[in-house]
Amino acid sequence: SQKIEQNSEALNIQEGKTATLTCNYTNYSPAYLQWYRQDPGRGPVFLLLIRENEKEKRKERLKVTFDTTLKQSLFHITASQPADSATYLCALDESSGNTGKLIFGQGTTLQVKP
Amino acid sequence: DTAVSQTPKYLVTQMGNDKSIKCEQNLGHDTMYWYKQDSKKFLKIMFSYNNKELIINETVPNRFSPKSPDKAHLNLHINSLELGDSAVYFCASSQVLAGSHNEQFFGPGTRLTVL
Numbered sequence: 001s002q003k004i005e006q007n008s009e010a011l012n013i014q015e016g017k018t019a020t021l022t023c024n025y026t027n028y029s030p031a032y033l034q035w036y037r038q039d040p041g042r043g044p045v046f047l048l049l050i051r052e053n054e055k056e057k058r059k060e061r062l063k064v065t066f067d068t069t070l071k072q073s074l075f076h077i078t079a080s081q082p083a084d085s086a087t088y089l090c091a092l093d094e095s096s097g098n099t100g101k102l103i104f105g106q107g108t109t110l111q112v113k114p
Numbered sequence: 115d116t117a118v119s120q121t122p123k124y125l126v127t128q129m130g131n132d133k134s135i136k137c138e139q140n141l142g143h144d145t146m147y148w149y150k151q152d153s154k155k156f157l158k159i160m161f162s163y164n165n166k167e168l169i170i171n172e173t174v175p176n177r178f179s180p181k182s183p184d185k186a187h188l189n190l191h192i193n194s195l196e197l198g199d200s201a202v203y204f205c206a207s208s209q210v211l212a213g214s215h216n217e218q219f220f221g222p223g224t225r226l227t228v229l
Contacts, residue, residue: 034217043118043204043220044157089157093216099169100145100208100216104157 006105021075023090029068030092038087080112118221126227135190137205146188149204
């Protein structure tokens with residue numbers, strides 16, 4: 001079955017820099033890939049979705065890329081702020097949208113220092 | 115208005131007890147899910163219901179039984195609780211359109227501690 005790997009080590013960056021988080025998957029390329037944000041003690045919140053035929057997707061300071069050759073998605077936060085500190089989860093749908101069965105990575109914790 | 119709500123937020127109980135967690139969504143979605151997030155923060159799907167029909171049933175001990183009285187509610191009942199059941203349980207909902215994406219909306223979680 002599909003396996004997703006995210007860097008389990010925390011990422012510490014200085015405010016104003018660009019944070020780049022990596023998500024790798026092992027088997028077939030999913031039809032789309034999602035990114036969520038999770039704050040301590042809260043449920044995940046959807047951020048962005050990218051389809052397999054899209055190379056890049058942007059939303060405000062967020063950018064996601066999807067490389068089906070490398071089996072990898074990169075998640076960028078530009079001009080990072082302390083408020084961006086959270087755990088970021090990538091997820092893919094094993095059912096190609098038919099049942100919504102999401103497989104999540106273990107998440108990468110981002111810490112933005114002022 | 116809370117989109118996906120869960121009760122209780124915290125649940126502390128003894129081994130061997132039976133407990134239930136309730137979930138409600140007011141988004142009009144047709145699909146609801148239960149996830150378990152363990153101490154290592156892995157979020158793993160357990161069950162999913164679409165219009166009161168069970169559509170995802172992962173390898174979960176049969177002590178766990180979901181029940182969906184209507185498409186806005188999905189409850190999780192756990193029998194004979196074990197120490198390993200301690201985790202945070204999240205409910206989520208989405209509108210599943212076949213072949214399309216489905217952004218999921220998560221509840222605040224229920225932290226279950228089994229002593």
